[in-house]
C-alpha cells in the first residue's frame with residue numbers, strides 16, 4: 491500500500507507528492523519543483539537513505555527544480571519518460587530561461603521509461619503511461635487506483651498545449667487514453683486540487699467532449 495502526501499512548492503504552487511511504501515517506509519518524490527519548509531522537514535525525518543526514486547511527470551522547471559539536489563543528497567534515481575530527458579538540460583525546453591529561473595543547472599535522468607514500463611516502490615508497481623499534449627514527453631504515473639497526472643489533467647481542466655512541444659491534438663488523444671481506463675481512479679494533478687477520474691469524466695469539458 492502506498493501512502494500519499496501533498497506539498498505545495500515553487501512560486502507556481504506545483505503539487506509535489508511524497509509516496510511512501512507502508513511496509514518498508516521507502517519513498518519516492520514526484521515533481522520536486524522547489525522546497526517548502528514542510529517538505530524539507532518531512533524528507534529529513536523520513537531519511538534521505540529511504541528515498542529511492544525522484545519521478546518527473548514532465549520536464550518543466552516548476553516540476554524538476556529540486557530533482558538534482560535531492561538525487562545528490564540521497565542517491566535516488568531520477569525517472570522520466572525517455573524522450574523528455576532532454577528537457578532537463580535545455581533551458582528553452584524546460585522554460586527556466588523564460589521564467590528567469592537561472593539557478594536550474596542542467597542534469598540528466600537515471601531511468602528512462604517507455605510507455606507501459608514500470609518501476610517498483612516496495613511491492614507497489616508504478617507504471618508510466620505516455621500522455622503527450624502539455625509537452626511531447628508528458629506522462630502519467632499509475633499505481634493501483636492512483637494517477638499522478640502532472641500537467642495533463644487537472645481538476646476540471648487540462649494543462650496548456652501552447653508551450654514548446656505541446657499539441658492540442660496529442661492532448662485529446664491522451665485524454666481518450668486516460669478516459670478509457672476501467673474503473674475509478676484518484677487523480678493527483680501537478681497543480682490544484684485532487685480529483686477523481688469519474689468526476690473528470692462528468693465535469694471536465696475537455697474530457698466529456700472527446
Ligand SMILES: [Zn+2]
Nearest residue numbers: 548550624641
Ligand atoms: Zn508544465
